[in-house]
Amino acid sequence: MPFSGFWPRHCFLCGAARDVRDALCAGCRGDLPAPGPGACPRCGEWRSPPAPCRCCAELGPAFDETVAAYAYRYPVDVLVRRLKYGGALQLAPALAAGLARAVAGREMPDLLVAMPLSSRRLRRRGYNQALEIARRLAVLCQRPLVATLERTRDTTAQAGLTAARRRDNLAGAFRCRRSVAGLRVALVDDVMTSGATLDAAARVLKAAGASRVCAWVAARTAAPEY
Ligand SMILES: [Zn+2]
Ligand SMILES: [Zn+2]
Structure with missing residues (x-):
């Protein structure tokens, strides 16, 4: 404990x-555990040596790149869960600092966007853990954080759904409030598991004109299902 x-x-x-x-x-x-020895640069699936995975070689997610600060295992899983469900907002800066180190030296985006919560969930939780991380990260990276994405509804738990059912489940769950035409966007989230939610959000950003979308996540699960 x-x-x-x-x-x-x-x-x-x-x-x-x-x-x-x-x-x-x-x-x-x-x-804090580093993400695996290597990963598919696009979806973050762990592979050694790092190389595009078969899924990304064929089709891949709507985002172009994944950067994870940490592996989603002890104690990072505890930090993420306590930040997300336990109101431990003081943990956001440590996760943001790890992510800032992970993206250092890479091509910087024009803006950061935090993975949004639905207004219902935001009311219940009182804060958005992804926004708490993104806020601090924006300062560290000296890039603007723009509230451009909106989550129009909650989506039922993704675990146990097939890839096709996940896409159905997420269809129409996001809306882009302004054009991001020609802009490079970093989409910030606390944890990536299947990648389906980030994929759905990135798809909407691309439809709104984003030239590039990178998934920047504090933690990546050891066995991504994407
Ligand atoms: Zn300690
Ligand atoms: Zn991949």
Whole structure:
């Protein structure tokens, strides 16, 4: 059970009081698991050596590139879940900092867009964890964060659905509020599992004119299903 983080100057994971930055001590920050030894550059499926996966060689998702800061396993899974469901907003900066390091040296997008929640879910949760990460990341990358995507409805749980059912489930779930014609967009989310939600959102951004969409995620599951 991770330390509750009652004292903000103590490490959220181990409770240590030394070298705490972004709610984690230097030791715990250094121990966060890197994403696998290699990945498909487009969808992020783990492969070693890194090479386009068969799916992307044939068709692939609507986004052009995936960058993940961490592997979605302990303790990153704990951090993501506590940020997402437990109101631990103090964990967003550590995930954003990891993502900023992961994208450093890459071609920077024109703008960042956070994966939106439906207004119903946003009301219930009170915040959007992807936006909390994106807000800090925008500062670190010195790129504007633009609220251009809207989630028009909740989608039922994706787990257990076939790829075709996932696409049906997500059809019409996003809307773009303004043109992003000719712009390179980084779509920021907390975690990528199947990639289907990011694919649906990227598809809408592309339809609104985006020249390039990159999926920037704090964590990637070990066994993507895309
Ligand atoms: Zn620690
Ligand atoms: Zn791929």
